[in-house]
Amino acid sequence: MSTGRFRSGGRDKCRMHMVTWNVATAEPPEDITSLLQLDVQPPTDLYVIGLQEVSSSPVRFISDLLVEDSWSHVFMDTLAPRGFIKVTSVRMQGLLLLVFAKQVHLPYIRDIQTTYTRTGIFGYWGNKGGVSVRFSFYGHMVCFLNCHLAAHMNYALQRVDEFEYILETQDFDISESPNVLDHKVVFWFGDLNFRIADHGLHFLRSSINSGRLNLLWSKDQLLMMKKKEAFLQEFEEGPLNFKPTYKFARNSDTYDTSSPKTWFGFNGKKRKPAWTDRILWRIKPKDLPSEDDEKASTCTDDGQDEYPIMVTQDKYTSDMSYGVSDHKPVIATFSLELRKCFDTPMxxxxxxxxxxxxxxxxxxxxxxxxxxxxxxxxxxxxxxxxxxxxxxxxxxxxxxxxxxxxxxxxxxxxxxxxxxxxxxxxxxxxxxxxxxxxxxxxxxxxxxxxxxxxxxxxxxxxxxxxxx
Missing domain, CATH: 2.60.40.2840 (Immunoglobulin-like)
Known part of the structure; x- marks a missing residue:
């Protein structure tokens, strides 16, 4: 890291910009400048973009295997002139995860591996599940997991079960961090599909229109499930101070509250807005030491660093300006403070x-x-x-x-x-x-x-x- 401007108390600070967006099979917009906040200061070092429902008809999916899909193209074409290189990507049907880094960081991003887990339609078709990327960043093991979990109001428990199944089944050929939760930092994000329970449509609309979003938090299914499930409590999330990002009429800022179709026609229940699209993170608990922790502590200046990498969320919001999908994209920016285990390329x-x-x-x-x-x-x-x-x-x-x-x-x-x-x-x-x-x-x-x-x-x- 060319890090004169990043150094902070013996650590180096890196800025990361994350996006999750269910694009609902739409083609990408021509201009994604505001989505990526390209001119923000201090400048970004890493971009991590997780998409769900990228168009994945069999013919389209096969063609995307031969050449980059249109979403990858628009991100690469936008970021490359700014000095960002695609580190890696992983695609499973409609799920796509892209990682970009400033050129200066490339020699210090090592041991890159990707994997995926299917959960939708008995696990045979990848319409639901998770894709992940893991690597060592200046010697610190990080993992990014983009998920699309089961839909509909009544499946909160199934969503938790699917996430647990993804965590259990994904593994990597790395001795220090063979599983997702072995990594020092894990970012979990995507269309997690958790809904707002109990409240009626009128109360939801009134709370959103008046800006009293805090009235809805107690009935957000993910926040409710975190109180019950110990492993979810290890994941942190910023406050939901942005409007629910689902479900919008396309090309508008108006919620679509029509009744959804089922195989048997309309089910009679109107759609309710929800925070389906989320970004969370987990720092490995101190009481679960690993080889990675030992390596990280020995490579610091004084050998006494309790947390060789620290994560601070600087922003957690949505971008309402994009209307190609019935979801609005969610953006989170983070500062990663770390002591580099090495600063010389191999x-x-x-x-x-x-x-x-x-x-x-x-x-x-x-x-x-x-x-x-x-x-x-x-x-x-x-x-x-x-x-x-x-x-x-x-x-x-x-x-x-x-x-x-x-x-x-x-x-x-x-x-x-x-x-x-x-x-x-x-x-x-x-x-x-x-x-x-x-x-x-x-x-x-x-x-x-x-x-x-x-x-x-x-x-x-x-x-x-x-x-x-």
């Missing part, structure tokens, strides 16, 4: 000399810390503003025959035919197949425009000092 990479497509280029890399490297690891050439680890211009395999020793300087040649003719600002990144992450990035560097670009008529002669 791999150091540098371009050597001048790069242009007129001659073969050379790069060097050095493994600075032992890790489970592989001959399937590769080094990508990325244009500055790239969208994800797979968004490279070209790549070269690391040394094929044997893995390098720590601190050994390895030199690799890049064929001139693989180098962009028009040049520009680029960066090199070492991608680890085992850790599913970029472990080292070079500084940004200039690739010169090639003389071949002029010869092939791609640019006029005399531009940028070529062939003057």
């Amino acid at each position: 791999v150091h990479i540098s371009p050597v000399g001048v790069w242009s497509a007129d001659q073969d280029a050379v790069l060097t890399y050095t493994v600075q810390e032992d890790f489970m490297s592989s001959t399937w690891d590769w080094i990508g050439l990325y244009k500055v503003g790239f969208k994800s680890a797979s968004d490279y211009e070209t790549f070269v395999w690391v040394r094929e025959n044997e893995l390098p020793e720590t601190n050994e300087v390895i030199q690799i040649s890049v064929d001139k035919d693989e180098i962009p003719l028009l040049g520009g600002q680029y960066v090199l990144g070492y991608y680890s197949t085992n850790m599913q992450s970029i472990l080292g990035l070079s500084s940004n560097f200039q690739i010169l425009e090639s003389k071949r670009a002029v010869m092939e008529g791609l640019v006029p002669e005399g531009i940028n000092g070529i062939n003057k």
Whole structure:
């Protein structure tokens, strides 16, 4: 973390922006600027976006497996010019979870793994369930779990059972944190589908219109279930000081209180507004020590850090300006204060000399810390503003025959035919197949425009000092 502006009392502070939105099979809006609050100060470091009911008809779902879905595209296209790279994503039918990070953080996001659990229609079709992403962030284990739980007023207990089932069944190939609740911090969010019980429609409308939302909290099913279920009490949530986010008439700020359809027609009960869309978090209790806790405490300055990572919620609200869905998106921003367990990338990479497509280029890399490297690891050439680890211009395999020793300087040649003719600002990144992450990035560097670009008529002669 380039952390001069973040350092706070021996810790580093990172800002995270989270969104949960049931998009009700709609296509994304053209402008998601206010949803992401792109110009907020201090600037954001991590974006975590959880969507539910992304269009997932069989034909559409298969096509989205071949290319990025339209929602991923709009987030990547919006965030990449701001220097955010997609760290990873996971999709299960209509559930989609995306994680983006500022480029400077990429080498410190390691051991990325994803998984999912189906709960809907006997578990065979992923219309309900949970998708999760876990990784180590500067040495601290974090997990993000995006859920879509059972609908309808009378299924509060089933929703809790489904969440418990998701927690029990999701596991990771990581010895320090094999289960969701083993992580130091867990963020649980999504269309959790909890409703407001008992109150009639007139009382709900009156309370919402007068801004007396606190009158509804005691009958919010999630808050009620937290009083009964010990494991839910470990999850924190900010106050519900925003209007219930379900159910709206599309393209309006008016609640849709029509009667919902069932397989047998209308059921006669009008829909009532509810806080179905929620964002909660859990810090691992101190009385459940783990290997991760021991590692975290030994990597601090004084070895006495009780909480190697602290979470503060700065904002919890909804954005009423979006109308493509019958749900409004919910936004939460957090400050993560942590003591970094390391601040040196595992791999150091540098371009050597001048790069242009007129001659073969050379790069060097050095493994600075032992890790489970592989001959399937590769080094990508990325244009500055790239969208994800797979968004490279070209790549070269690391040394094929044997893995390098720590601190050994390895030199690799890049064929001139693989180098962009028009040049520009680029960066090199070492991608680890085992850790599913970029472990080292070079500084940004200039690739010169090639003389071949002029010869092939791609640019006029005399531009940028070529062939003057």
